[in-house]
Amino acid sequence: MRLRTLPDPEVFPALDPDALPELAPADPPVRVLVLYGSLRERSFSRLAAEEATRLLLRMGAEARIFDPSDLPFPDQQKDGHPAIAELRAQAGWADAMLWSTPETHGQMSGLLKAQVEHIPLDEGGISPTQGQVLALMQVCGGSQSFNALNNMRVMGRSMRMLTIPHQCSVARVHHEFGPDGRMRAGACYDRIVDLAEELMRLTLLTRPWRAQLADRYSRRAAVRRG
Known part of the structure; x- marks a missing residue:
């Protein structure tokens, strides 16, 4: 499995x-897939994602961090690549997701966007x-910004996901680690x-109603029309 091993998962x-x-305690535990947006050896988006993952585990979730290091770009290969298959399987497994990206050129990183693009609409x-x-x-090398967060909110809406109100932008991130x-x-x-904490609470509140949240008139009408 292309999942990243979390160092020191119980140290806070x-x-x-x-x-x-x-x-x-939830049965089954809340299942969270974590994506990060940089392959640098000292990737702050990954380090921030790891901190969040430790906390989710501490709060009772089953959290997995996807390792995108061998994921092809979406236009490079659509199907058949094992990393794409793994990512899609993990996305189907999850009740919730957490995305962590650096801000690059005022946007989410290409790596984070590529991962999301591999998950079918x-x-x-x-x-x-x-x-x-x-x-x-999002993490920022300089002053605080919300550009990448705004980009990701639009992308989450296109995926028909429920994006929580709280968000986190870490400014001057190299001073925080x-x-x-x-x-x-x-x-x-x-x-x-x-x-x-908010991710856990909203997932626990909405998970029993996920089938109803995914139900739409347009789909039911299309099925009836054949």
Whole structure:
């Protein structure tokens, strides 16, 4: 499986555990697919995604980080590549997703967009991501920006996903992480905790109704017309 192994999944040097929400255990656990948007060795979008994933696991989710390192571009190969098949399988498995990207040229990264483009909008008349909950993060080398977040919100809407109101933009990101790749305590880390918490709560609230959220008159009418 093309999933990234999470280092130190149970270590939280910046977290106040007594301030975490008390979420009732879910059966089955909330399933979250995490995508990140850079292949640099010290990728801050990946490091931020890993921090969020640790928190989701701590809150009772089953969270998986997709490794896009051998994923072809969408125009390069549409079907048949094992990385594309794996990504689509993980997207179908998930109840929710979290996307984390650097802002590049005022947009989400090409790598993040390529991953989302490989997930079909329609599969047998059904959008496989419709009714899933989506959380968004971006990291910035300089001052805080929301351009990539706005781009990703538009993309999430086209996937018919429920994007949560809270979002996280980490400015001057190189100051927020230590040499060990872990995020320092502070307001930015706290906002990632907020993001994970809201993603969990909204997924727990909407998951029982996902079939109804994916039901549409236009599809029912098309089926009746044959």
